[in-house]
Amino acid sequence: MPKRFVVVSPEFPDLPRFPVGFELAEALTVAARQLHETATPDSTLRTAVRLAVHILPGAEHAGISEIERPHGRRTIAWTDEVVRSAEAKPMSGDHRLWTAPVLRVEDSEAEDADDADTALADAGLRSALALRLRADRRRLTVLTAYARKPNVFDDAATRIGRLFTAHVSLALESATTREQLTEAMRTRDLIGQATGMLMERLDIDAAEAFDSLVRASQRENVKLRDIARRIIDTNNAP
Numbered sequence: 001m002p003k004r005f006v007v008v009s010p011e012f013p014d015l016p017r018f019p020v021g022f023e024l025a026e027a028l029t030v031a032a033r034q035l036h037e038t039a040t041p042d043s044t045l046r047t048a049v050r051l052a053v054h055i056l057p058g059a060e061h062a063g064i065s066e067i068e069r070p071h072g073r074r075t076i077a078w079t080d081e082v083v084r085s086a087e088a089k090p091m092s093g094d095h096r097l098w099t100a101p102v103l104r105v106e107d108s109e110a111e112d113a114d115d116a117d118t119a120l121a122d123a124g125l126r127s128a129l130a131l132r133l134r135a136d137r138r139r140l141t142v143l144t145a146y147a148r149k150p151n152v153f154d155d156a157a158t159r160i161g162r163l164f165t166a167h168v169s170l171a172l173e174s175a176t177t178r179e180q181l182t183e184a185m186r187t188r189d190l191i192g193q194a195t196g197m198l199m200e201r202l203d204i205d206a207a208e209a210f211d212s213l214v215r216a217s218q219r220e221n222v223k224l225r226d227i228a229r230r231i232i233d234t235n236n237a238p
Contacts, residue, residue, distance in 0.1 A: 035171035044175045045077035048168045058152035059145035067140040086123040103130040129153035131165040187225040194228035
């Protein structure tokens with residue numbers, strides 16, 4: 001029986017419920033809208049793992065993790081504790097994700113299973129589909145779907161997964177950019193306030209006040225915004 005888009009109504013009330021192969025574009029469009037409506041990168045990741053279970057054929061659980069050299073996996077979003085248990089150890093073939101966008105692990109309970117797959121077997125999982133979201137020299141961000149049956153994730157599931165993760169990647173980049181811009185504006189405002197206070201307190205001009213902030217930041221090895229916040233808090237203290 002084909003996987004159907006069965007969705008918990010309170011979470012995603014607008015997501016169409018169609019079998020794979022019918023109205024997939026509409027389902028992905030609705031999923032993309034859900035992703036882009038998130039306010040922060042963390043909420044984007046949490047939404048992505050919940051949607052993955054409903055979008056990817058055969059998926060029962062999903063998680064997003066960061067893979068770093070040489071530290072292994074760190075789970076940053078998950079649908080349930082089964083995922084955290086499964087990702088307690090590196091997945092067999094994780095290293096291939098540095099050069100390939102997709103990794104399928106099948107039937108982890110087979111006699112010839114790699115030792116690294118024992119965490120999957122211990123969690124009662126038999127199939128995993130890992131899809132790369134981000135990559136740089138030292139870190140990968142990966143969305144992984146899991147199933148309790150063997151040989152669940154076929155070529156169709158992989159193609160749908162890659163379409164879905166393309167939307168997740170775009171939404172994540174957008175949320176990250178918004179967060180960075182918001183933080184930059186807050187930092188600018190803090191530094192501006194602190195500079196004005198130093199100008200008034202020390203009777204110096206704006207350039208001299210800013211230089212004073214920079215020197216304090218370098219001397220104490222503290223971020224400029226934290227130095228600025230400290231000055232503002234001190235000035236506003238009763």
